[in-house]
Amino acid sequence: MDSLLAPARDCAAILKENGWTVAVSESSSGGLVSAALLAVPGASAYFRGGGIIYTRDARRELLQLADAEVRVRGATEAYALIAAAQIRRQLGATFGLAESGAAGPADSPYGPAAGTTCLAVSGPADIARTLETGHNDRPENMRAFARAAVELLREALDAEAAG
Numbered sequence: 001m002d003s004l005l006a007p008a009r010d011c012a013a014i015l016k017e018n019g020w021t022v023a024v025s026e027s028s029s030g031g032l033v034s035a036a037l038l039a040v041p042g043a044s045a046y047f048r049g050g051g052i053i054y055t056r057d058a059r060r061e062l063l064q065l066a067d068a069e070v071r072v073r074g075a076t077e078a079y080a081l082i083a084a085a086q087i088r089r090q091l092g093a094t095f096g097l098a099e100s101g102a103a104g105p106a107d108s109p110y111g112p113a114a115g116t117t118c119l120a121v122s123g124p125a126d127i128a129r130t131l132e133t134g135h136n137d138r139p140e141n142m143r144a145f146a147r148a149a150v151e152l153l154r155e156a157l158d159a160e161a162a163g
Contacts (some may be wrong), residue, residue: 003143004036007150011037014157015046015094022153023091024050025063025083027075028103028117032146048091053083053100063087075100075112077128080120088122095123095156099149104136114138117145121156 015022024047026033034050037043051062059065063086080098088096101117102108112118114136120128131148133141 004032004147004150005039007147007154008036009040011150011154011157012040012043012046014154014161016042018157018161020094020157020160021046021048021092022095022097023048023087023093025053025087025096025098025100026050026146026149027052027054027100029099029142029146029149030054030103032142033097033099033149036146036150048093050087050091059083064090075102075108075110075116075118077118077120077130080118081122081126081128084120084122084126095121095153097121097149097153099145101131101141101145103138103141103145105138106136115141117141117148119145119149119152121152123156124160125156127152127156127159 024034031052053059080100083098084096098120102112102114104114107113115133118130133144
């Protein structure tokens with residue numbers, strides 16, 4: 001968690017300075033993204049909420065996305081963009097941040113290899129990225145996925161702040 005705190009503090013400062021908010025949909029990072037953002041004092045000023053969308057049932061209930069609305073496989077950049085946009089809309093946030101992948105040790109039954117995640121930010125501009133760690137160490141991948149998500153949020157915030 002310590003490695004997530006510095007980038008989370010940076011994101012928090014930019015969010016607070018600009019009066020922006022964020023909502024999080026995460027999967028294989030297991031709540032670490034939200035925990036990092038919430039660990040910064042004053043999080044209620046910028047953190048709108050989030051959820052761990054780990055199953056299709058969770059996607060249906062928590063993101064309110066029916067199967068027919070999601071015509072792409074999970075753990076793809078296209079799916080991450082859908083999840084980021086939906087959590088942003090549902091919680092009325094300036095930015096939506098999503099992560100969906102396979103932490104391991106086994107590959108996902110839905111396609112991606114262990115150590116692969118797709119990340120996206122939905123906001124004034126959308127960004128998506130895939131991370132492949134190349135290993136199947138579940139806790140290490142979870143931390144790497146969370147750090148990459150927070151860093152992608154920082155990239156989006158920096159781009160928007162630069163105008």
